[in-house]
Amino acid sequence: MIPNLFAEIIPAQSAAGIALGLNFNTFKAVSDFQIIHDYEESDNLSYEQNKWLVLHRNLVQPSGHPISEICCYWNKSITLTFNADTNRLEFIYVGEGYQGKLLGLLGIGDLLDSVKIQYNFHFEGDRHYLEYTQDSSLAGEIIPVEIETNYRIAYSEEYSDQIIQGFLIYLPPIERNDLNIIA
Structure with a gap:
């Protein structure tokens, strides 16, 4: 799965041409990816390789609430966050390098x-x-x-x-x- 860096940002639906609710197993089946073991490891790898870097995270918040998620990083422009318990895509973050607009109006770098x-x-x-x-x-x-x-x-x-x-x-x-x- 190669993200579309020009795709419209659609609230509660999609960004980068990737739909919220996507199953992680489907994502893996259609994506070129590499498993990493901690976020710092991603700094040592070239993000420019057009490959997803996949990190499984199991944390406990200060409140005691556990977090089990799978984060997938694309060239420092996109982060997909899957719920590891349901395998469902719940969050998409787009940042520097992303060219799509929210509501056709706002993009990265705009005021x-x-x-x-x-x-x-x-x-x-x-x-x-x-x-x-x-x-x-x-x-x-x-x-x-x-x-x-x-x-x-x-x-x-x-x-x-x-x-x-x-x-x-x-x-x-x-x-x-x-x-x-x-x-």
Whole structure:
């Protein structure tokens, strides 16, 4: 599976031409990949080899909640994160080198405020989200895509020069347990 670095970013559905919900076994069957044993190992390998680097991660959060995931890295531009228990693709991160746009408007390297007329900004944690404005039929709804910028603070007139560095699309939490696996 070779990602399309120009594909549209579709909230809660796909990026890089790869659909959320994809089964990891299907991914392996159609992909050229190499297993790595820790993230630091990936720094010693050439990302320019157009091969997925696959890392199985088993962690325990400070809260005691276990995380079992499979991370697949493509040329430092794309990270796919599969739930290791369900083998389902739940997160796609796209960063530097990705050319596709979110909603046909925003891409890596663009200024966040280039859409401030069309959307409000919602800030949570250290990520921005787009929120439909009051004149929209979807007023108040948040588009389920995390937007990473070069600042880790909320957009404001004082911090209006925020440059987009990455997007994270994801299955909404309610769908992570209910989605039929895509073969």
